[in-house]
Amino acid sequence: MKFLKDDLKNKLYRLLKEDFAISIEDIQFSVPSNRKFGDLSTTIPFIIAKREKEKAFIIGTRIIEKIKNKFNFIFDIELANGGFLNFYLKKDFLLKYLIKNINRKSKDKNQKTIVEHTSINPNKSAHIGHLRNSCLGDTLAKSLKYLGYEVEIQNYIDDTGIQLTDVVWGLLYYKNKKIEDIKKIKDLASYLWELYPEVNKLFEKDSNMLKQRTQIHEKIEKKTDPEYEVSNYISQEVLKDHIRVMDRIGIRYDLLVRESDIIELDFFKEAADIMKKKGVMYLSKDSDKKGCWVIKYNKENIEKIIIRSNNTVTYIGKDIAYTLWKVGLFKKDFYFRKFSEYNNKKEIFITYNKPDLNIHGFGNAVMVYNVIDTRQSYLQNIISQVLDNLTGSNYKKKQVHFSYEMVALTPMCVKELGFEILKEEGKKPYIEVSGRKGIAIKADELIEKLIEKSLEEVKLRHPEMEDVKIKKIAKEIAIGALRYFMVKFNSNSVIAFDFKDALSFEGDTGPYLQYTLVRTNSILKKLKIKDFSIDLKNLTDISILSENEFKIYYEILLDLSLIDSQIEFAIYSNELSVIAKYTYSLCQKFNHYYHLFSIVSEQNKDLKNLRISLILLLKNKLEKLYYIMGIPIPEKM
RNA sequence: GCACCCGUGGCUCAAUGGAUAGAGCAGCUGACUUCUAAUCAGCAGGUUAGGGGUUCGAGUCCCUUCGGGUGCGCCA
Numbered sequence: 001m002k003f004l005k006d007d008l009k010n011k012l013y014r015l016l017k018e019d020f021a022i023s024i025e026d027i028q029f030s031v032p033s034n035r036k037f038g039d040l041s042t043t044i045p046f047i048i049a050k051r052e053k054e055k056a057f058i059i060g061t062r063i064i065e066k067i068k069n070k071f072n073f074i075f076d077i078e079l080a081n082g083g084f085l086n087f088y089l090k091k092d093f094l095l096k097y098l099i100k101n102i103n104r105k106s107k108d109k110n111q112k113t114i115v116e117h118t119s120i121n122p123n124k125s126a127h128i129g130h131l132r133n134s135c136l137g138d139t140l141a142k143s144l145k146y147l148g149y150e151v152e153i154q155n156y157i158d159d160t161g162i163q164l165t166d167v168v169w170g171l172l173y174y175k176n177k178k179i180e181d182i183k184k185i186k187d188l189a190s191y192l193w194e195l196y197p198e199v200n201k202l203f204e205k206d207s208n209m210l211k212q213r214t215q216i217h218e219k220i221e222k223k224t225d226p227e228y229e230v231s232n233y234i235s236q237e238v239l240k241d242h243i244r245v246m247d248r249i250g251i252r253y254d255l256l257v258r259e260s261d262i263i264e265l266d267f268f269k270e271a272a273d274i275m276k277k278k279g280v281m282y283l284s285k286d287s288d289k290k291g292c293w294v295i296k297y298n299k300e301n302i303e304k305i306i307i308r309s310n311n312t313v314t315y316i317g318k319d320i321a322y323t324l325w326k327v328g329l330f331k332k333d334f335y336f337r338k339f340s341e342y343n344n345k346k347e348i349f350i351t352y353n354k355p356d357l358n359i360h361g362f363g364n365a366v367m368v369y370n371v372i373d374t375r376q377s378y379l380q381n382i383i384s385q386v387l388d389n390l391t392g393s394n395y396k397k398k399q400v401h402f403s404y405e406m407v408a409l410t411p412m413c414v415k416e417l418g419f420e421i422l423k424e425e426g427k428k429p430y431i432e433v434s435g436r437k438g439i440a441i442k443a444d445e446l447i448e449k450l451i452e453k454s455l456e457e458v459k460l461r462h463p464e465m466e467d468v469k470i471k472k473i474a475k476e477i478a479i480g481a482l483r484y485f486m487v488k489f490n491s492n493s494v495i496a497f498d499f500k501d502a503l504s505f506e507g508d509t510g511p512y513l514q515y516t517l518v519r520t521n522s523i524l525k526k527l528k529i530k531d532f533s534i535d536l537k538n539l540t541d542i543s544i545l546s547e548n549e550f551k552i553y554y555e556i557l558l559d560l561s562l563i564d565s566q567i568e569f570a571i572y573s574n575e576l577s578v579i580a581k582y583t584y585s586l587c588q589k590f591n592h593y594y595h596l597f598s599i600v601s602e603q604n605k606d607l608k609n610l611r612i613s614l615i616l617l618l619k620n621k622l623e624k625l626y627y628i629m630g631i632p633i634p635e636k637m
Numbered sequence: 638g639c640a641c642c643c644g645u646g647g648c649u650c651a652a653u654g655g656a657u658a659g660a661g662c663a664g665c666u667g668a669c670u671u672c673u674a675a676u677c678a679g680c681a682g683g684u685u686a687g688g689g690g691u692u693c694g695a696g697u698c699c700c701u702u703c704g705g706g707u708g709c710g711c712c713a
Contacts, residue, residue, distance in 0.1 A: 030653070037656065046655085046693070056693065081656055082693065121713090161713050217713095259713095292711065300640070300709085308711040315713050377641065378708055405642075406707080429705070457675070477675090489650070492642060494706070500662085501649060505675055507661040508650080515675050523672045569653070581651065584660085591676060600672045637675065 003104070004097065005029050005565060008040065008071070008087070015067050020048050020059075029087075031558055035551070038078060038086030039094075039558060045083040056083030073097075091550075092542050094557045095610075098617055099534050106148035106564065112364065113149045114326050115141040115402075117371035118246065118253070119156040121163040122235035124196045125189040126242050127440035128497060129373075129407040129433045131249075135486035135630065136404055137371040138251040139576050142628040143567050144369075152362065155253045156322070159235040159260045163436075165217045167192045168231045170199040173212065179226055182233065189241035190442070192234070197438030221263070243340070243348070245443050249479050250630040252342060255362050256350040261334055262322055264353035268313050270332050271321035272306075280389045281306055297382050304382055316382060323383055327397040328364030329390065336362065368399045373406050374492065402574055404491035408432050410498045414439060430496040446502070450478035453503050454511070462636065469635075476632035477511050483630040484510030488580040508584055510631055516587040517622045518637045519594065520615045526600050527612065532620060534613050540606035552593045553614060559586050563621050567628070583625045590618055 013024045022044070032041045045060035052059070060079040068077065076088040117137020120130050137153070144151045158164070171177045175195070185191050203209050219227040239256070246252070262268070275281035275295070284294045284303055291309035296302075306317040324330050336359045339350035349359065370380060380401035387399050408430035414421055419439055421431070433440045454477040458470050465473075485502055489495055505511040524530075545553055562582070570578035599615065602608040626633060 028653085030655090032656075033652095033659090034656075041655090043655065049693080084656070158713070163713070165713095289711075302709095305711055310711075312711085314711075318713090373707095374642070375708060381641095408706090432707090454675095461673085461675080493650080494643080496649085498649080504662075507675095509661085509675085511675055512661095515673080519673060519676085526672060573653075575653095577651085578653090581660090588660085592678090594672080595668090595677045598672060637673075 003101065003564075004073075004561065005040070011071065012042075012044075012067065015070060016044075016063065019062070019066065021051065022048060031562065032084075032086065035555070037080060037084065039089045040087045042085045042087075043083065045079070045085055049083065059083070060085060091554075094554070094561060095542055095613065096536060096539070098557060098561055099536060099539075099613065102532060102617070102620055106146065108150075109148045111149055111366045112152065113144055113367045113369065114152050114154055114363070114365040115144065115369045115371065116154045116156055116326075117141075118242065118251075119158075119372070120242050121158055121161060121435075122238040122242070123164045123167045124192040124238065124435055126245050126443040127433060127435055128443065128446055129440065130242075131443050131446070131482070132404060132407050132486050132495065133371055133373065134246050134251050135249070135483055136402070136491070136576055139483075139487050139579070139629050140369060140371060140402060140571070142630070143571055143576070143579065146567055146624065146628060147564075147571065149367075152365065153252070153254045154326075154362075155256050157235065157239055157256055157258045159231070159239075159258050160221060160263060161259070162213070162217060163196075164231055164235055165213055165220060166199050166203070167196055167234060168220065168227055169209075169213055169216050170195045171234075172216075172226065172230060174199060174202070179229055179233065182230060187241075188234065188237045190444075192238065193435075193442060194438075196435060200436050240340070245447075247342065248447060249482060250632070252346065253348055255336075256339055256348060257322065257334070258351050259318060261351040261353045262318055265332060265334065267321040267325060267330070267332055268317055270330060271317070271324050274324065274329065274390060275306075275320070275386070278390055280386060295382070295386060298385060299381065316379060319379070320383055320386055323368065323387060323399055324390075325363050326365055326368045327387065327399070329397070330363075333360065333363070366397060368397075369402045370399065371402045371404075374403045375406065377401065377403055400574075402491075405494045406432060407495045407497055409439065409441075410496050413498050416499065417441065430494060433497075441497070447478060447482065449499070450481055450503060451475055454478045454481070454505065457505060458637070465636075473634045473636060476634045477505070477514060477637070480510035480514045480626075480631040480634075481505060482510070484513065484580060487576050487629055488584075490577050491575055511637070513583060513587050513622075513626065513631060514634055515637050516591055517619065517626065517633055518635075520590070520619050520622075521633075522636075523599050523615060524619070529612065529616070532616050534609075534616060539609060539613065542610065544606055545610065549597055552589065552596070553610075556586070556589050556593060556614060556618065559589060560617050560621050563624065579625065579628060583622070583629070586618070586622070586625075590615075 009027050029040045029042050045056045049056035049059045073093045075090045078086045118134045141151050220231045281295050284292045292305045293307035294303035334351035336349045337352045337356040339348045341347045384399050455474040458474050566582045599611045
């Protein structure tokens with residue numbers, strides 16, 4: 001329908017531009033909620049009316065005069081409710097249009113796009129908050145690919161940070177372990193999951209320990225052993241664990257970027273040169289910031305420190321350097337080596353600080369999406385501003401903060417997990433997830449819980465099924481439930497996590513979507529239809545459908561035709577829940593249809609063919625949508 | 638203090654300035670001899686936190702009050 005909408009828009013514009021002062025962007029089509037308002041509708045008469053200070057229905061009447069009978073796929077255009085222009089498609093058009101364009105792909109945009117997501121501190125296991133990030137990031141990347149962009153998925157590893165230092169201290173000087181002992185720890189990420197909050201409690205009590213931490217941080221940066229060796233080992237092992245967990249739910253990466261390499265290769269020096277040259281970064285004249293290099297943050301009219309008076313670089317500075325590399329404003333490049341590979345042989349690469357493999361071609365994107373929660377907005381805004389300042393008014397390179405709200409726990413959930421609720425937190429509607437405080441649910445644990453629950457459900461329904469199969473299906477359902485749960489909410493609403501909602505498999509959930517597709521697949525199996533094969537010549541006119549069936553059938557066709565515009569809109573509005581909502585409503589409509597009209601047993605051949613066409617189209621679109629959201633398709637349910 | 642976000646049925650959430658504010662859960666009633674009941678049909682539940690403004694049209698935009706959340710370091 002994107003194509004259809006575009007055709008309609010272009011033609012309408014051509015017809016109207018002589019009589020009215022409009023631009024093509026003024027014309028927007030949408031599908032009205034009620035079919036009595038047409039199949040496609042535009043409010044262009046209102047827009048023109050406002051400009052010309054005329055009544056909208058007079059403009060509308062003039063437009064209709066002008067465009068009547070000018071579209072070969074439209075059978076009527078109506079003016080309604082004072083200025084809505086409602087277009088009615090020829091009844092037979094849509095089905096044939098969809099079949100013809102069944103595998104039409106978006107054109108290659110020739111625009112390299114980087115999506116950075118996950119970026120978990122490598123000092124403990126991943127938790128539910130991280131899952132939201134990764135699920136959104138993965139869906140974003142797959143949506144962009146669907147729309148024809150070349151996408152590179154990066155995962156940023158802060159392997160020199162304070163959070164890592166905390167657990168290095170904990171292992172070496174609190175648990176008094178040697179590197180050999182540490183290497184013997186099984187499931188290191190989970191071990192650190194426990195240790196990290198414990199260490200933080202100690203730090204809160206004792207400021208002496210904080211001094212120790214600072215010293216250790218310096219040792220790690222200067223590559224002094226054993227601190228450096230331990231930190232290196234931990235970050236590598238925990239990183240492997242994160243990649244394993246995300247792979248469980250179908251999330252993969254192209255490149256891992258290590259902060260230590262950014263430092264080692266002195267990326268910041270080039271970034272600083274560029275910023276100084278353009279006057280974006282300058283020596284502060286503020287007495288408080290004597291000797292500091294700063295940038296001006298326009299929005300709040302303040303100076304942010306990039307280089308401290310002791311000549312060290314702040315976090316923002318490193319992030320700016322990384323961003324400049326991403327958009328190719330850099331001469332410098334990383335070196336790369338292979339980190340590991342997935343079971344389909346797809347390789348993951350990691351940055352390195354000296355020549356290794358002869359690989360180039362990472363980075364240098366036109367568009368960069370950073371999937372980071374909204375708490376980092378402040379920082380992201382600063383970086384975007386710096387990029388704009390550097391590239392000037394005719395900038396083509398762009399960074400987008402793909403922001404979303406945090407995941408929190410309901411007080412009930414916190415109690416269930418056995419944590420104490422502090423007095424000041426008792427009245428709160430939800431409690432922030434925190435790895436540092438240890439108030440969180442491990443990603444692995446949640447996945448296990450989901451599998452456990454779906455295992456029960458599958459067994460209940462298919463007691464005869466063999467164990468291996470049951471397990472496979474249970475896992476797929478668990479993944480479907482989780483992936484859908486993480487994208488179905490608006491990105492700027494806080495997810496107040498609750499096991500009851502997350503473990504639900506009925507209604508607005510992943511398994512509902514899976515069930516719908518499993519059913520259509522089972523019909524096709526019964527009919528022994530394997531591939532998409534609809535012969536347009538043998539297809540009867542859609543008008544043979546009864547009035548009642550036509551109504552629902554046509555609704556589904558209209559919905560199906562919207563797939564591209566919905567995905568485009570989701571990206572444009574930074575709101576991936578659009579895709580979830582769209583898919584859900586598509587399934588709802590089909591389930592309704594399914595109960596009213598049978599396909600396998602239908603005797604009338606023409607009718608049967610029309611119904612088969614519908615489910616083939618549905619299957620085709622649903623498979624694409626499920627792929628984008630990472631929802632697996634079980635064989636049976 | 639400043640900045641950003643949120644407030645919609647009992648609960649969890651939808652709604653691209655557009656036409657009658659929609660779903661799911663929970664509750665109640667009904668549908669498995671049928672292509673899978675993880676489904677479907679129906680009932681009930683709303684002054685979109687309060688007030689003002691802009692507009693042909695406001696849950697949505699602007700102002701304001703109230704309630705809640707987050708961010709704001711020479712930390713990362």
